[in-house]
Structure formats: C-alpha cells, structure tokens
Amino acid sequence: MGLDVCVIDLDPQEGNLTSLFDVGEHRSDPEADNLVKHILEMPDGEFADLIETSDEGVDVIPSHDMLGDFTSNLEQKIAYETGMKNMSKEEFPRYELLYDLLWNEQQLNEEYDAVLIDPNARAEDLLYNSIYAMRTLVAPVKPAGKGNLSLEGLDELVGNMEARLDIEVGLSCVVPSGVGQTNAHQQYSKQFKNTDEFATPVAIPDRESLMDTMWEARGSAYKVIEERWKTFEEDGEMVSEPGQRRIRDRELKTASDIYELAAFIATETFGAEIDSELTLDIADYGERSFEVGDDTETEVTAQ
Structure with a gap:
C-alpha cells in the first residue's frame, strides 16, 4: 500500500499483536522500559527505542505486563500530582x-502515515486513553448468537464514549468477522451491510485454518499465504512449516478483502493516497495481483 505504519499494542493478554508479530522480547521484564512508563512520565529510556520492526516491516510498540496494572499505577500518579498541585482528582486529565x-511530545504523525492502536476492549483507563488519542474507531463485530452487538447498541456505545471523554468520536467502519455460512451468520452480516448508518466495506469470512496458522507463522495472513505456511501432523506431533500450504481461491479472496478494508480506511476516512493494487509474491506460484474494488484477479508468472 506504500504507507509507513506504526502499531501500538495496548492489550496485556496473551494472544495479542505482540505475540503475533513475534516482538516484545522483554514484555515480562519489570525492569525493562515500556510504553506505560512513558505514558506515566517515568521513562527508563528513549521513546524511539520502544519501537520494534517485525519481519514483515511493520513497526510495533509491543505490549508489556505493566499494562495490566495501568490503572493502579495511574491512581498513584494522580494522588501524588493532585496533592502537589492542590487540585482535585476530577481535574486531573x-x-x-x-x-x-503520541502527538504533542513524540509527534508520531510526522513520522508515520498511519498509527494504529489495538487496545484491550475492557472499559478501563487504557481504552479511554486510546479512544481519546485516536478519535477514530474501527469496530469489529462477530456473529456470536445471543447478545450480538446491534446497530442501535453500536450507536449508543459511540455516544457514551463521546459523553465520557467530551470529544467527537468518529466510526470509520464496522467489520463483521468470523462470518460462517449459517443463516444466522449471514443475516447478522447483512444487518450491517444493508444500513447507511455505518460503513461496512467488507465482511471477513470464517477462515479458521488461515487465522490459526498466522500464530504458528508469527505473522499476518499475507505471510501465511506468500510463504505457504501449513500446520499438520507429523510423527504424532503437530508441526508448522512454510512451503506446504495449497493456494486456495477463498483465502486469496480474504487477503484481498483485508487489503480492501485497509484501503477504505486510508482513502475514505483519512483521504490518503495509496497503491490500490495488492500483489502477493507466493512461493513457487509467482505473483498474483488484485485491484481494490475489482473482483478480477490478475495472475503474473514469476520471472
């Protein structure tokens, strides 16, 4: 797509972006410098040293175990500073x-074309700090039966965030994901596609094999497809290796859908200029290209 991207992982749980991109070697070291220390204005190093680059070229600020104690550490900071400045807790920002x-001190917007935050979904201080910093949300929704997030519920959720933070919160789009072939799943997906209230550029089908293999390959769906990673049983044990996966049209379509989602956010929400063509360089298969918004696939034989 031709954009410089930084991803900030604010999810302290296992199975986060830090694990997926195989970064954050010191995430469990309490002495290591990390984003929480910088947010709370007690850094142990330079902010730039927090940024790690994944094998796929994505800059990541990794998660750290201190994220799980963010609110308690924040409360200590608030108690100290309000006492020193003779102000109430309610006045503390x-x-x-x-x-x-991110924006005033480090000016990441000058360094990157796009900055993304993946927060924990729990309604706590980290989530509200993320929303206040970004102001624009991408809302993933899953068809999970009873208790599905409705259109009305999504609108109410955004409204509550705006009221709590006293800012305007934009919703770039809604992304139904894990959509299966059952009538209930299809109906749930159509609920969002057929409304003008929120944009729904794509729906991501249930691709369990592809998504599971991402964790074994330690990378994105594009890495799994291009390097042809596959998880299989060998001599009674499960192993994962590149160069083994068959190329499936449905998985190529999903890769194209993910690219189309990113293109929508970049162009429709932020007005950025991008390379509208996705080209996958697949091991032993050559190149396959997709144009955003075009269901026609162009195959180019590797030279």
Missing part, C-alpha cells in the same frame, strides 16, 4: 496522557 505522549 487522566484520559489525555496517551494523546499528549
């Missing part, structure tokens, strides 16, 4: 700290 760090 508890949700503005990440905004100040």
Whole structure:
C-alpha cells in the first residue's frame, strides 16, 4: 500500500499483536522500559527505542505486563500530582496522557502515515486513553448468537464514549468477522451491510485454518499465504512449516478483502493516497495481483 505504519499494542493478554508479530522480547521484564512508563512520565529510556520492526516491516510498540496494572499505577500518579498541585482528582486529565505522549511530545504523525492502536476492549483507563488519542474507531463485530452487538447498541456505545471523554468520536467502519455460512451468520452480516448508518466495506469470512496458522507463522495472513505456511501432523506431533500450504481461491479472496478494508480506511476516512493494487509474491506460484474494488484477479508468472 506504500504507507509507513506504526502499531501500538495496548492489550496485556496473551494472544495479542505482540505475540503475533513475534516482538516484545522483554514484555515480562519489570525492569525493562515500556510504553506505560512513558505514558506515566517515568521513562527508563528513549521513546524511539520502544519501537520494534517485525519481519514483515511493520513497526510495533509491543505490549508489556505493566499494562495490566495501568490503572493502579495511574491512581498513584494522580494522588501524588493532585496533592502537589492542590487540585482535585476530577481535574486531573487522566484520559489525555496517551494523546499528549503520541502527538504533542513524540509527534508520531510526522513520522508515520498511519498509527494504529489495538487496545484491550475492557472499559478501563487504557481504552479511554486510546479512544481519546485516536478519535477514530474501527469496530469489529462477530456473529456470536445471543447478545450480538446491534446497530442501535453500536450507536449508543459511540455516544457514551463521546459523553465520557467530551470529544467527537468518529466510526470509520464496522467489520463483521468470523462470518460462517449459517443463516444466522449471514443475516447478522447483512444487518450491517444493508444500513447507511455505518460503513461496512467488507465482511471477513470464517477462515479458521488461515487465522490459526498466522500464530504458528508469527505473522499476518499475507505471510501465511506468500510463504505457504501449513500446520499438520507429523510423527504424532503437530508441526508448522512454510512451503506446504495449497493456494486456495477463498483465502486469496480474504487477503484481498483485508487489503480492501485497509484501503477504505486510508482513502475514505483519512483521504490518503495509496497503491490500490495488492500483489502477493507466493512461493513457487509467482505473483498474483488484485485491484481494490475489482473482483478480477490478475495472475503474473514469476520471472
């Protein structure tokens, strides 16, 4: 797509972006410098040293175990500073700290074309700091039966965030994911596709094999497809290796859908100029190209 991207992982749980991209070697080291220390204005190093680059060229600020204690550490900071400055706790800008760090102090918007945050979904200080900093949301929704997030519920959720943070929160798009072939799943997906209230550029089908293999390959769906990673049983054990996966049209379509989602966010939400063609260089298969918004696949034989 031709954009410089930084991803900030604010999810302290296992199975996060830090694990997926195989970064964050020191995430469990309490002495290591990490993003929480910088947010709370007690860094142990340079901010730039927090940024790691994945094998696929994505810059990542990794998760750290301190994220799990963010609120308790924040409360200590608030108690100390309000006492020193003779101010009330309500006056302390508890949700503005990440905004100040990213944009005012580090000016990441000058260095990157796109900055993404993947927060934990729990309604706590880290989530509100993320929303205050970004102001624009991409809402993944899953058809999971009873308790599905409705259109009305999504609108109410955004409204509540705006009221709590006293800002305008934009919703770039809604992304149904894990959509199966059952009538219930298809109906749920159509609920979002057939509304003008929120944009739904793509729906991501249930691709369990592809998504599971991403964790074994330690990378994106594009890495799995291009390097042809596959998980299989060998001599009674499960192993994962590149060069083994068959190329499936449905998985190529999903890769194209993910690219189309990114293109929508870049162009429709932020007005950026991008390379509209996705080209996959697949091991032993050559190149396959897709144009955003065009269901026609162009195959180019590797030279």
